[in-house]
Amino acid sequence: MVSITLVLFERTGLLLVVAFMLTRIPTFRHLLDRELGLKTVIYHAAIFGAFGIVGAQAGIVFHDGEIASRFWVTTLERGETLIGSHLVAIVIAGLLGGSYVGLGAGCVTAVYFYFLSSDTVIADMLASVLTGLFAGLTARFFSNERVIAPAKALFIGMFAPIFHVCLLLAFTESPDQTVALVNTVGIPLVITNSVAIAIFTTMIRVALHEQEKETALETERALHITEQALPHLRQGLHRDTATKIARLLYDELKTAAAAVSISNTEHVLAHIGLGNDHHRPGESLKTRLSQKALKEKEMQIAYTPEHIQCQHNGCPLQAGIILPISQSGEIIGLIKLYYRRPQQIRKVDIVRAEGLAKLFSHQLDVVAAEEMKSLLREAEMRNLQAQINPHFLFNTLHLIQVLIRVDTSLARHITVQLGRFIRANLKSTSRLLIQLEQELEHFFAYLEIVKVRFSHRIAIEYDVDDRISDADIPPFTLQPLAENSLQHGLKRAKSGKLSIRVKKEGERIYFEIRDSGDGFPEHLLDRLGKIPLPSQKGNGIGLYNVNQRLVGMFGESAQLHFHNLPSGGCSVSFSIPIRHEHRDATSSSSSPG
Structure with a gap:
């Protein structure tokens, strides 16, 4: 029993890796927000159904009570039974997506068991379909929770394998053999399935917490920057205010950006950070991306030194984000965030930079309106x-x-x-x-x-x-x-x-x-x-x-x-x-x- 439990945990671990990849899907958040249209239900039912098939494939094939080594299970011979973690995916589908998603995922997995043509096909199919339905109905009692608590998931996860083994006993053609199988795998199956469901819900909660925490920190940082920059923006965009704003941005973003530059539509007004020995205020705007940003009024990203167009040998600035800032609909200048390497420009840096430029532009609009x-x-x-x-x-x-x-x-x-x-x-x-x-x-x-x-x-x-x-x-x-x-x-x-x-x-x-x-x-x-x-x-x-x-x-x-x-x-x-x-x-x- 211990060895079977360890084998199931090993294979469930592979399943959890797939589950973690599933949480990276952007539309996965729709399930958590309960935004369930027909398209979303069908899409996630298919995803979790496929997830259930993977869980079944990661299971163990028993032949006459002994473990049979099989790499890929496409059909089962007489006397063989597949014991896996497919119910983990179906329970999670029902808990997160409700009865429709759970039922859909159970139906997809049931079709897979139908084509296996095993002795336990009726029990496997009924367990898949009914587990998805019951998990979805159970989720209604926790509708106020975005993600069900791991302790509750652990408790709910125990019933799915218990229900499954009950169906195996009810629809078996070989009662003695099935009873022996249940005595062997029953407890390991209950333990591994319930723990896997609890671990998966914990993964979701941790991933959401980290994402929301990062979003909150970035939002707080952006608001702090705009609040500190507002007194300078009220004085207009000139060399003194540009220097103070550039210093503020550099101090707040120096863990990401290597330098910050601010310019009007013609000249550089301030440059703080690396490269200040040759990137000096007063220089005219000559780079193609700067002119493009001014003309198209859109953010530009320089991924190579050729885009930076710095004539100084050994310039440490190899990439950058160029952001136009506007006042009353007219572009009045640029903010440039420089980086040592293009790999340092992450998605979060682009979104943050674009948000800061918009906030600055809105602040300038407010200043103009007040004036x-x-x-x-x-x-x-x-x-x-x-x-x-x-x-x-x-x-x-x-x-x-x-x-x-x-x-x-x-x-x-x-x-x-x-x-x-x-x-x-x-x-x-x-x-x-x-x-x-x-x-x-x-x-x-x-x-x-x-x-x-x-x-x-x-x-x-x-x-x-x-x-x-x-x-x-x-x-x-x-x-x-x-x-x-x-x-x-x-x-x-x-x-x-x-x-x-x-x-x-x-x-x-x-x-x-x-x-x-x-x-x-x-x-x-x-x-x-x-x-x-x-x-x-x-x-x-x-x-x-x-x-x-x-x-x-x-x-x-x-x-x-x-x-x-x-x-x-x-x-x-x-x-x-x-x-x-x-x-x-x-x-x-x-x-x-």
Whole structure:
């Protein structure tokens, strides 16, 4: 019994070698992912069926209870029985592929036993077919596992040979001879088959674990490289950033690549690694593969020194991968990974390099999109300022026109105030943010003009905290709000009051402009500042522009709030942070206009 067990283990070992080769088949993963179409079922049923035939051929032929030496079994004589490991393949087919694959593999193996024409043909055929079906049905209880655990496979694998020997006893024509055979091979068959099934499932789990681990490591490395390279990519592709990116790639890939080079569409920008004594930045791109990569926008692989086209004798770089990188659909440069020998360029290196080039290109696209978004946002801000400023200019010029006829002194005073404001305006229009102190000076200049224009009708009150200089605000924010109160809240009143309040509240500056006029129409309160409204409905365009700038700069927390006061009139308020993280660098050094 021991000798038979060892022989079966030896021959099962050969079977496991075939099984390991089976796991290398790319479509084998479809079984593990349960992606079973008709084509996949037929294909793998045939594969495992052939695997079962090999297992049968690797078995032992018994003749009258003795082992008969046979190299290739094509037919069996009377009194001969073939005992092999064909059920191993069928059980695995059912456990991995389900009942259809298991049944198909069992049928293929059964056809083989039919042509052997042995005394045990009925038992062998039934064992093959029913084992595949039962293994597939059993697999449903472990459908949540990608690969069944080896311990479970070991337990399930015991039943197939037991079922087989039961069928041998049931369909035998020579009971005494069959009982003797079962007593001889029963236990070795159960042991070798169950262990082989457990070993095979272990092989699959180990192979998948190693593959998934390698994939995870490569993915983590690629993401780490792109994350580290992003700050450099934001600065554009030039010699300094190219050197830093090349150094980053070389440090991460030096176990595989011997050197890293980065170039634009005309010249080499950086070269790190072997060959840096003659591969120098500034050299023009002359190699045929480089030009081909730029033209076709596809990866190129140099497998010979002739492809590298290095004119330096003894250059250690004998092969390389050339990867184009793009921005907004246009090729802007190349990444070259050099190797000492072409044999070092593995499939994983090609896939990793191609993935890095795509990630870099996507990062450059994101950078370009962010820059475009910033430019568009700045253009929108400029447009909003251009829409607001004419309100103040038109009203002031009209006031001067009136005052020239009645009071030249006041006209001269207002003209000076207007000149100061326009001069400050010219300084501020090139900035998205200015110091709050500067904005208040502009605003107070505006209110000086208002005092003259409405001196007999409107009183202006100030409540301004003197601790608010350390804050930034979009230019020309306060003036349109006050103008709205004057033109629409107090226009029809014989007398009224305009109150300006600026206070520090925690880490924010609070602004409020009140008037004692008619207030806003109730049906417009929830729409003001959110959508542009025609001017005859409450200066909605000017308020909308101010609100858009505040929200665009500081977020929703800085939006305008509109309220009608119980005592009459309305209130427009908002708040901004004391320190804004995107503060205009030039505004801090400018002086008030």
